[in-house]
Amino acid sequence: MLKGITKISLxxxxxxxxxxxxxxxxxxxxxxxxxxxxxxxxEIVIGVYEPMTGAMAAGGELTMQGVDLAHEQxxxxxxxxxxxVLVDNRSDKxxxxxxxxxxxxxxxxxxxxxxxxSSLSMxxxxxxxxxxxxxxxxxxxxxxxxxxxxxxFRACFIDPFQGRVMAKYAVEDLGxxxxxxxxxxxxDYSVGLAAFFREAFIELTxxxxxxxxxxxxxxxxxDFTAQLASAMAEEPDAIYAPGYFGDAALLAKxxxxxxxxxxxxGGDAWEAPELIEIAGSAAEGLVFxxxxxxxxxxxxxxxxxxxxxxxxxxxxxxxxxALGYDAYxxxxxAIERAxxxxxxxIRDAMASTENFQAVTGNITLDDNxxxxxxxxxxxxxxxxxxxxxxxxx
Numbered sequence: 001m002l003k004g005i006t007k008i009s010l011x012x013x014x015x016x017x018x019x020x021x022x023x024x025x026x027x028x029x030x031x032x033x034x035x036x037x038x039x040x041x042x043e044i045v046i047g048v049y050e051p052m053t054g055a056m057a058a059g060g061e062l063t064m065q066g067v068d069l070a071h072e073q074x075x076x077x078x079x080x081x082x083x084x085v086l087v088d089n090r091s092d093k094x095x096x097x098x099x100x101x102x103x104x105x106x107x108x109x110x111x112x113x114x115x116x117x118s119s120l121s122m123x124x125x126x127x128x129x130x131x132x133x134x135x136x137x138x139x140x141x142x143x144x145x146x147x148x149x150x151x152x153f154r155a156c157f158i159d160p161f162q163g164r165v166m167a168k169y170a171v172e173d174l175g176x177x178x179x180x181x182x183x184x185x186x187x188d189y190s191v192g193l194a195a196f197f198r199e200a201f202i203e204l205t206x207x208x209x210x211x212x213x214x215x216x217x218x219x220x221x222x223d224f225t226a227q228l229a230s231a232m233a234e235e236p237d238a239i240y241a242p243g244y245f246g247d248a249a250l251l252a253k254x255x256x257x258x259x260x261x262x263x264x265x266g267g268d269a270w271e272a273p274e275l276i277e278i279a280g281s282a283a284e285g286l287v288f289x290x291x292x293x294x295x296x297x298x299x300x301x302x303x304x305x306x307x308x309x310x311x312x313x314x315x316x317x318x319x320x321x322a323l324g325y326d327a328y329x330x331x332x333x334a335i336e337r338a339x340x341x342x343x344x345x346i347r348d349a350m351a352s353t354e355n356f357q358a359v360t361g362n363i364t365l366d367d368n369x370x371x372x373x374x375x376x377x378x379x380x381x382x383x384x385x386x387x388x389x390x391x392x393x
Contacts, residue, residue: 043081047103047112054091058272059116066324093123100124118142118189134347138323146369153369155326163196180213180231184243193242242267249278256282292319295387298361305359326358
């Protein structure tokens with residue numbers, strides 16, 4: 001009886017051994033050979049979600065100029081071709097979330113670039129966070145874009161810095177003592193930037209009464225005379241209106257028609273050719289903060305970028321084109337350093353980005369995933385954007 005049990009036990013042990021061998025971990029690749037070289041995909045997808053239609057389309061188009069140029073120069077990573085897939089988020093929050101979902105679930109993106117417009121980035125960011133797919137923002141400056149997000153990063157500075165840059169310029173360079181603020185209450189970007197400018201202006205002047213008016217409008221409004229009349233009644237030295245380029249152009253035009261002669265100031269979303277086209281002569285002298293200008297010489301990478309951009313498009317690059325280029329290159333750099341196409345590994349590499357020589361300046365990402373870098377101030381002169389100065393953090 002014991003012999004029978006022993007025999008059965010031996011057979012059982014042999015079967016268990018065979019099963020363990022069959023179900024055990026796959027054989028490790030030879031020492032010194034990266035896992036990617038064992039079996040590479042035919043291609044990988046880097047997604048882009050930008051506003052190619054709708055109120056913010058000009059910003060999306062400018063950004064894509066830079067992204068396309070970067071992809072043209074760096075169309076392969078870790079020996080695998082990169083397929084660039086663009087989905088239009090239509091300048092709409094709900095569409096931005098849908099665009100992100102499509103890029104991840106249908107297109108299989110291992111990382112995503114975008115988007116122009118902080119509210120659009122915030123909507124898409126929720127989807128990416130749940131899916132565990134890293135995103136590199138080009139120009140969304142509202143702090144909430146990356147706040148509490150492990151998978152969202154950005155190539156641009158953020159609005160607390162940008163608001164302070166313009167407040168400092170207004171006080172120290174323009175001698176502004178009284179300012180009126182006109183915000184787009186429908187846009188997180190505008191509301192946030194207006195608040196940060198106000199806070200910095202009061203801190204710099206020590207006088208809360210220096211904010212003589214604080215009024216609002218909605219994206220797409222055509223008539224700003226009520227807001228301007230209310231502001232001008234308080235006799236401000238300057239008006240700060242950190243909205244998007246289309247609304248800002250109309251506001252500037254109407255301000256000059258009403259007889260306001262002081263400085264009109266804004267943020268980076270003013271930088272689009274449409275600002276000058278719509279505002280016409282009223283655009284002259286407009287002043288705003290932004291991320292880049294070819295004359296600013298923020299990085300050794302700027303000159304070759306400008307040369308390649310001019311050769312491809314026949315014009316000088318905007319800040320948004322430069323940021324689109326940088327965002328794509330930051331994603332590729334993260335994949336190279338990760339040595340993997342796994343989204344989590346790419347995310348971890350992004351988080352450790354330090355002293356990356358980008359077109360818009362050397363980029364180190366802080367604990368929130370935000371770029372620590374310089375800002376530039378531009379004006380409109382002779383129907384063109386002209387570089388004034390650079391401001392460091």
